[in-house]
Amino acid sequence: MAVAVAEPRIAVARRRIVQSDRVLVGALAGLALIALIVVAGPFLWHYDANAADLTAQLAAPSADHPLGTDNLGRDLLARVLDGARTSLGAGAVVVVAGAVLGSVTGLLAGALGGMVDTALTWLTNSILCFPSIMLAMAVVMALKPGIPAVVIGLSIHSFPWYMRTIRGEVMRIAALDFVKSTNAIGATQGRILFRHIFPHLISTIVLQMAAVFGASVLSLAAMGFLGMGAQPPTAELGAMITEGQQFFLTGQWWLAAFPGLVLLIAVTLTTIVADRARELLDPRGEYIVAD
Template sequence: MAQVSMNNQVQVKEQTQRVSGPWRDAWRSFRRNKSAVAGLTVILIFIVLALIAPLIAPYDYKAQELVQRLKAPGSTHWFGTDDLGRDLLSRTLYGARISLWVGFLSVIGSIAAGTVLGIVAGFYGKWLDMLISRIFDILLAFPAILLAIAIVAILGPSLQNALYAIAIVNVPTYGRLVRSRVLSLKNEEYITAARAIGVSDIRILARHIFPHTLTPIIVQGTLGVGTAIIEAAALGFLGMGAQPPSPEWGKMLSDSRQFIQLAPWTVFFPGISIMLTVLGFNLLGDGLRDVLDPKSQRK
């Protein structure tokens, strides 16, 4: 009897392990995507380094020691020093905080504004759809970086204003994505049935439409963080983003561009940090698209 009971327990355990669901299946598919896992690993490493930067940074990122200026990487300064004798390892670690902060917050702002505008335009249509769509078209008519530069020029150069500019220029991307999704959903039979029984528009949007827009938003948002980091670095490089002595990666590249031949490490480490972080988000975004897109799952 004990053996039979043990066998039953094993069978129940195996059946439990075989139970599948959308999120469980998505996680299994994600784990099989090696490039996506690699991207997530890179992102998590940079996030952890950014969080513990005050604990592991060997020097104050603002501390200047002119006698140590442009010192090559060594045992004292692992990443070398810049033209003011500041430790590049410490500045790179603190720079991860700034770049990730700008990337995440700007994307969250873009998603919030774009989702609201896209839902309103797609669900209610008519003149609201026309007005919001024309606003999107106007914003998309300008190259993103040029529009961001114009916004920062109006607001004034600063990291906060650069964040606002990046969020604004990316609103149409999420707005049009959500609008197209809402247009395909609002005429579904279950939406028509909900309206017929008197369900309010707010409840329909919150319970039946918004949840179905999350998948494309998650995928695009993941890719968008990498784009936002590049845009923040570009603004910083042009002197319109983070201001001294902030160790933002783009600003570090700008400050060191005249020393490329004399001290190449001053541009290598912030540059490779930008490249690896953006690559991580791109790999993760591509993996999420493969996992969460039903069309790709059927192929």
């Protein structure tokens, strides 16, 4: 027997707001388009990102090479597509790793309290003392230069932000009457934590992920720019900007401009989404129901 489940009013109200917010819809559509192009890049464009054509070095944008070529004659469009995949993909990994690590530690600290909470708070405070780039550099020094080391460093730096907000939210929600009421009916701590507290944290986590994504992509690019991230010949937006800037003075502007533009657009769009989402998904769990 199929039971028609009425959609909760929150969801209806939210959908209505989402539909009426053109900026948000535009930004989400733009991000979806970028993601699609980046993922489908190899099928859309026939050049190999690492194939050097020494007959066409530093060629200006043309029909054959829409974004021009670099000093080794590599097609810039292919490299930008490839680089965006590296940068945005690594950014996504940082976001997911940070969210998982941060949620687990945040739930532990908030639910258990006591020594666990003290230890985790102390640890995350120590991590937050360092700027993200410094921490990533330290990890790169300890391991070896390259994307994986940078991703690890940035993930370590991003999880305390999740942990702190989640810890606070767990403590706030745990003191609410509906949690006490669930305790009073005899539910296990696990059920209370995962069925009653965690669902209220999802909006907080998503919000944090959107906020961290832009910053992570930029930090990755900065590490690439400093030569500690992606190593040649890997295409990565930050490293491409570094390599390209030396040609700015000699007039080959496209080498740095196009990777920079893609980075700018992607980060701006995620920032807009994060900003709008903050208004929609009120992290305090109180809902604005527009009637």
